[in-house]
Amino acid sequence: MNIVLVGAQWGDEGKGKIIDILSRKVDYIARYQGGNNAGHTVVVGRKEYIFHLIPSGILHPGKVCCIGNGVVIDPEVLLAELSGLRKSGIDFSGRFKISSLAHLIMPYHKNLDQLREGKRKNKIGTTGRGIGPCYADKINRCGIRMIDLLNPDVLRDKLEDNLKEKNEVFRKVYRHPGFSFNKIYRQYLDYGKLLGGYICDTHLLLNKAIEDKKDILLEGAQGTFLDIDFGTYPFVTSSSATSGGACTGTGISPVKIDKVVGVCKAYTTRVGEGPFPTEFSTNFCKFMRDKGNEFGATTGRPRRCGWFDAVMSRASVILNGIGELAIMKMDVLDG
Structure with missing residues (x-):
């Protein structure tokens, strides 16, 4: 099965955890857009890993991880991530690939x-x-x-x-x-x-994997409403953060996508400028930020916090063709 995973809000929905869970069930994981302006946080045991470019599935032995053609790469950041994996004892020999077209x-x-x-x-x-x-x-x-x-x-x-x-x-x-x-x-x-x-034709690699009946997870960064076309323009990122970007960012045909999984929080957060219809008042925002540890994995910037926006989530389901929705951080609202 070939799965696309997308953020259904403004990013920071908790995609890293879902990616980590799904990565165990697939053979290939490919990042399809964005750059080191996004971060996925994964906790294994007592150790926390923050990935800005490399798919977090690299932590699982035997999984082939690709950076697709839709990603923009800062080589200094990428080399630092690879070095960090080596220091942590993660062996990625033969299973990390970078698109020659990135x-x-x-x-x-x-x-x-x-x-x-x-x-x-x-x-x-x-x-x-x-x-x-x-x-x-x-x-x-x-x-x-x-x-x-x-x-x-x-x-x-x-x-x-x-x-x-x-x-x-x-x-x-x-x-x-x-x-x-x-x-x-x-x-x-x-x-x-x-x-x-590490450089190769990753689109050929991924399509050969599909021919061989391998399972693929296509990993998105940011979120639907940071998409360059459908986001809250101009307060958006510069790439296609919807499920459509998974195809252009990897070279996999849309007809080969079996399922789209969306991720959202039980409340809403946003980093930086732009409209936020359900934003909390200043004092309650600070309370929720501290309770949910809402600080950017990439920049450390405090996130703006607000109520869950069902209208936004419905629009995201429509835009992405989401068939399953993972709702994260419900425990933050508990008590």
Whole structure:
């Protein structure tokens, strides 16, 4: 069975726990969108793991985990996660794969993200991790992909072209000195050497797995109402966080999806700016935040809290084709 798992609210619904449960029942787990602007928290025994890029199913022996083409990757963050797994004694040899088509977050993406947010009159609430500018380059057809790390000439040409334009913008618009070609080029060649063994055509790998009757879990990040199209625009993320993104973000046909599982909290939370119809008053929000430990796994930012929104949940069921809904953190409301 091929399952898509989506957040039915504004993210932080508790998807990590459900992913951990479902991962035990499947053979492959693939992340299909977003970047290290999201975090999934999984507790095994007394140890807590927080994943920003790697599917949390990597904790289960024998499970093959993929980062799909719809994800944008900060190689520094990815390498830190891999290092953390090694230090924890997690053996992922031969079972971790990265799509050759996934786009790379570059140093200028992160700076541009932060500088743009600083200039806005009405803040979006970006994490400043470079996610939006990276997706923008993807759409503008000037992005740098994982496969480019394996071809020094292609990497050089793309980086040179990008820096010609980016440095002009940084200097003239933001009064920023710009970026050194040599420094970034050498740095990303090194990343290629460290990550090259994981890069492959993950869409072929996943479709072959389907042919072989393997079970696949497609893991989403954020939530439905942070989706670039159907979310509370412009207070959204830059990728397709609905179930539709699972197909474009992995290369698996919609007709091969068997079930969509949604995850929501028994109440509602939101990080950053944007509308929130059921938001609690300030004092009760603080009480619920402390009781539910509502602080972002990625940024540590306090989450805004509110009542469960049935209208939102119904819309999410319709948008995603949700057949099963997991309701999390009911214990927080108990007493």
